[in-house]
Amino acid sequence: MGVITISREFGSGGRELGRRLADELGYAYYDKEIVSAIAEKHQLNEQSVSYALEGGSFRNFPVHFGRTFSYSPTLMATESKLFTEQNKLLKEIAAKGNCVIVGRAADVILRDHRPFNLFVYADMPAKVRRCQERVGENEHLSAKAIEKQIRKIDADRKKYHGMISDVAWGDKRGYHLCVNTTDWEIKEIAPLIASYIRQWMEDPKEALSD
Template sequence: MKIITVSREFGSGGRELGKRLSDCLGWPYYDREIISAVARRNALDEGYVEDVLEQGHFRGVPLTIGRTFAYLPSMPHDSRQLLQEQRRVLRALAAHGDCIIVGRNADLILAEHRPLKLFVYADLESRLRRCRERSSDDERFTLRELERKLRQVDQHRARHHAMLSDLPWGSREGYHLCVNTTGLSLKTLAPLVAEYARSWFSQQGTP
């Protein structure tokens, strides 16, 4: 079983790179599908689930909690339940076979599957430009507002990551390949990363 997990800074293009890797390798790609599955299994609105799991409704949670969701005294019950459900969904998707999973701390939750762990990042200017290019007409932010949003999302991701690992989110020691997308075409970059993945799994002896 071959699994690639993609962790990424907000606005770095990690989601797009994951999708293009899926196209190159012919493997299933999971991103928002995970949110949809969690929402469906709990009869909840997808927007609510996304807000809880992605927008940082975990304030007051210690940065290190023994790497478990079983006991989080500062978290609302719904948050604990949805985190556990997300874990179950990730494990179920991994059991289906080769795949690419973006975000969700899949690199840590699926560690026993020995995934190829990518971290995608870029300089601030590139991230701001990417976000502005992809924002809808009703999501127009000033540069200052957008920069604040980038930092907030990354802080939430780092906080969630700290629930499961002592290594800081984005620390190179926690990943097999860190990809700087600054000034690069993701369309051109994806086949190169796909070739790296093939070589890596081959050397790992992963069938």
Template structure:
């Protein structure tokens, strides 16, 4: 994907990672793909879009990671793919859509193991956004008009799902700093500050190249 820059954003729930991705994309004049990745994967694979929504970043306990990735090389029309559980089909279709988009355009991608899918691409830059739990509780409680207790429960449940999904389908550990090019605390730097820091780091990376 020579010439393309793809910023992948992993995020704790309530850290503002999606908003950061959208603002960053707007300032860079490129597209931001979040739920749109599901639409693209459904279109390319022919799998019903509702199934992508249902299995989106949800953990699984069936089969082995190695079996899934071995099957990936067989393609959608293979018998092996046809016999796979739907959650694996959904993941592999997303994996394929992420790689395809990266070859076609510069963009921002939020979640869905995009950093892992693009780990071999020189133009990829992986970011993880986090924040203190108290600040995330305030953000989610305000945004969805929830009690602090309900917001806390939603945060913990969502983070657990994202971690389980990521850890299962990749060879890395979700939220572990060593797995990303840049980790930012949105509770400290704010949304705008995180956007500016990512832009600065991209400039430094491109200068080094």
């Protein structure tokens, strides 16, 4: 039973790599599917769930508190419940069988499943370039604005990860392999990394520690 978690800097191509790894290895792939499942179960709007789980007010509580939009304890309780729900769902997914999970701090949440943890990163110009190439998404944004967005999103990821783990998000000690995609087309490396993980999966492994 193999679980692969992908953590990635925004714009590094980590999501595409995750999808391709799942294809290469014949693993199930989860990303937005998790948001959809939770939204459906709670009869909530997908966008709200996504907002809550991927950069919402819960995480940014100290920043948002006291701003113009009022922060209700009820909302916070709901968000906290959504995280609990997400974590439960992650564990169910991992128990079901071979899977690739992108984001959602799955490396921490699924620690007991001894996942293979991959971190995907790239240098800033490469990440900006990749964002610019996403057709229809960032065409109206300047490179500078994209860079700002990248830093903001990654800071959020780091913050959330820091709330639930001693090892910082992006700290290589928390990962089995850290891949710099700066020079690569993702489709070029997917088979190479798939081979690496396939071999790793052959033996039972111990959880990482410092």
